[in-house]
Amino acid sequence: MSEALGDPHSDALARPPATPRAHGEPVGEAVLRAEPADFQVDEIMVVEPEGEGEHLWLEIEKTDWNTEDVALWLARNAGLHRLSVGYSGLKDRRAVTRQWFSLHLPGKPDPEFQWPPGLRSLRAARHRRKLNRGTHRGNIFRLRLRELAADQDALAARLERIAAEGVPNYFGEQRFGRDGANWTRGRAWLLGGEAPRKRPLRNFWLSGVRSGLFNAVLAERVRRDVWHRLLDGDLLQPDGSRGLFSADDDHDAAARVAAGTVHPTAPLPGRMGMASSGACRQLEDTVLADHVALVEALADLGLDAERRATRLPVSALQWQCVGDTLELTFRLPTGAFATAVLAELLTTRVPSANRG
Numbered sequence: 001m002s003e004a005l006g007d008p009h010s011d012a013l014a015r016p017p018a019t020p021r022a023h024g025e026p027v028g029e030a031v032l033r034a035e036p037a038d039f040q041v042d043e044i045m046v047v048e049p050e051g052e053g054e055h056l057w058l059e060i061e062k063t064d065w066n067t068e069d070v071a072l073w074l075a076r077n078a079g080l081h082r083l084s085v086g087y088s089g090l091k092d093r094r095a096v097t098r099q100w101f102s103l104h105l106p107g108k109p110d111p112e113f114q115w116p117p118g119l120r121s122l123r124a125a126r127h128r129r130k131l132n133r134g135t136h137r138g139n140i141f142r143l144r145l146r147e148l149a150a151d152q153d154a155l156a157a158r159l160e161r162i163a164a165e166g167v168p169n170y171f172g173e174q175r176f177g178r179d180g181a182n183w184t185r186g187r188a189w190l191l192g193g194e195a196p197r198k199r200p201l202r203n204f205w206l207s208g209v210r211s212g213l214f215n216a217v218l219a220e221r222v223r224r225d226v227w228h229r230l231l232d233g234d235l236l237q238p239d240g241s242r243g244l245f246s247a248d249d250d251h252d253a254a255a256r257v258a259a260g261t262v263h264p265t266a267p268l269p270g271r272m273g274m275a276s277s278g279a280c281r282q283l284e285d286t287v288l289a290d291h292v293a294l295v296e297a298l299a300d301l302g303l304d305a306e307r308r309a310t311r312l313p314v315s316a317l318q319w320q321c322v323g324d325t326l327e328l329t330f331r332l333p334t335g336a337f338a339t340a341v342l343a344e345l346l347t348t349r350v351p352s353a354n355r356g
Contacts, residue, residue: 013187013290013291014184014187015180015183015184016173016176016180016183016184016208016212016215017212017213017215017216017219018219019168019170019215019218019219019222019343020219020222020223021168021222021343021344022167022168022222022225022227022228022344023158023161023162023165023167023344024158026343026344026345026346026347027150027151027154027155027157027158027345027346028148028149028150028151028154028155028346028347029147029148029149029150029346029347029348029349030145030146030147030148030149030150030326030346030347030348030349031145031146031147031348031349031350031351032143032145032342032348032349032350033094033095033350033351034144034146034351036063036064036094036095036096037063037096037144038143038144038145038146039092039094039095039096039141039143039144039338040095040096040097040141040142040143041091041092041095041096041097041098041099041139041140041141041142041338042097042098042139042140042142043088043089043098043099043100043136043139044136044137044138044139044140044331045088045100045135045136045137046135046136046137047135048125049125049126049127050125050126050127050128051125051126051127052126052127052128053126053127053128053129054104054105054106054107054126054128055086055102055103055104055105055126055127055128055129055130055131056102056103056105056110056111056124056125056126056127057100057101057102057123057124057125057126057127057131058074058100058101058102058103058121058123058124059098059099059100059121059122059123059124060098060099060100060101060119060120060121060122061096061097061098061119061120061121061122062091062096062097062098062099062118062119062120063095063096063118063119064093064094064095064118065093065118065119066090066093067087067089067090067091067097067099068090068200070087070101070119071085071086071087071101072085073116073119074101074103074113075103077111077113077114078103078105078111078113079111080103080104080105084103084104085101085102085103085104086101086102086104086130086131086132086133087099087100087101087102087131087133088100088131088132088133088134088135088136089133089134089136089139089334089335092174094350098122099136100131100135100136101131102127102130102131104130110124134334134335136334137240137333137334138331138332138333138334138336139331139332139334139336140316140329140330140331141328141329141330141331141332141338142327142328142329143327143328143329143338143342144325144326144327144328145325145326145327145328145342145346145348146324146325147324148321148324148325148326148346149324150326150346152321155321155326155345158344158345159317159319159345162314162317162341162344162345163314163317165228166228166260166311166312166313166314167311167312167314167340167341167343167344168218168221168222168227168310168311168312168340168344169218169263169308169309169310169311169312169336169340170215170218170219170337170340170343171211171212171214171215171337172337172338172339172340173339174337174339175207175208175211175337176208176211176212177204177208180208181208182204182205182207182208182209183208183209183211183212185205186204186205186206186208186209187209187212187294189205190209190293190294190297190298191293191294191297206298206301206303209294209298210268210269210270210298210303211268213267213268213269213288213291213294213295214266214267214268214308216287216288216290216291217266217267217283217284217287217288218266218310220283220286220287221264221266221283221310224283226264226283227264227310227311228257228263228264228310228311229257229258229264230247230253230254230257230258230264231247231264231278231279231280231283232247232248232277232278232279232280233246233247233248233276233277233278233279233280233281234246234247234253234257234264234265234276234280235247235264235265235274235275235276235280235307236250236253236256236257236262236263236264236265237262237263237265237307237309238261238262239260239261239262239263239313240333244265244274244307246274246277247280248277248278260311260313263309263310263311264280264309264310264311265307265308265309265310266284266307266308266310267284267288267305267306267307268305268306268307268308269288269294269295269298269299269303269305270298270299270302270303270304270305270306271298271299271302271303271304271305272304272305273304273305273306273307274305274307308335312332312333312336312340312341313333314330314331314332314341315330315331315332316329316330316331317329317330318330326346
């Protein structure tokens, strides 16, 4: 029974939607994040600091730190309000990541930090503007998967297919929190439960719910093998852009989708926004019929509807096997999850002590 029919607490709906694979079952298994250095991420920036201005930009290497915890540490040790510290994107905790932060210091000298274990300053320079979310173009991932058990030919064939076709652009499990709590608690709140007291928690819950609804629509496109193919009435997004246009307005839409220069999209529900039509709209309405109350609640909160590409291109993919270790390097656009790539390749296990 759907939420629209009065059963919002159905066990089937209480968990984040399942994410079926597009390229078949995993070709093997391996251990991920045996240590932080096994998962490395570097930001690819659109702009870099000019050398002058009220904002100090810092490129920081962090090991086993959350991005938000680094921002809080910087604010506290620089004597600033948390909102005076900016960053472009959230990065994994159990990892070695290199990303930029900014500190608003009008008329103030650069702070002299005593860096704690796990944090290291790589570069520092002034800039005229704060570093805002989404400023970076993408991320470079360098992953090491240990205890690999896979047929080498099957592994190479799957990697070549991923490089050629990409993978479904699912939101990763990190978006949903431990045991899917962001989806579960956010959904309970939106369906009449208690609202979170802290604004950051509210944002995590809302993001978890919208991401889950997107994944549900994308999962159905994967089941129908149209996650990377054109549907009548699709709203398309040029590769590397946030713009949208209707497939019905472009006679070459199918060829452009096949070539990978534009991608189909699925909804992040909210109010207003561009609407799909035809077969695409029918598919989306069918999936979201199980979540009508959530979609209405998101609109009532004033969140604007958005779209996200259903296909994730995996650029500059390289790999090598050293003994029972697989080393991967690839680039993903902003907002994409490396776990979406790994899910199409291997079954991965994270040691229990290293989760979170």
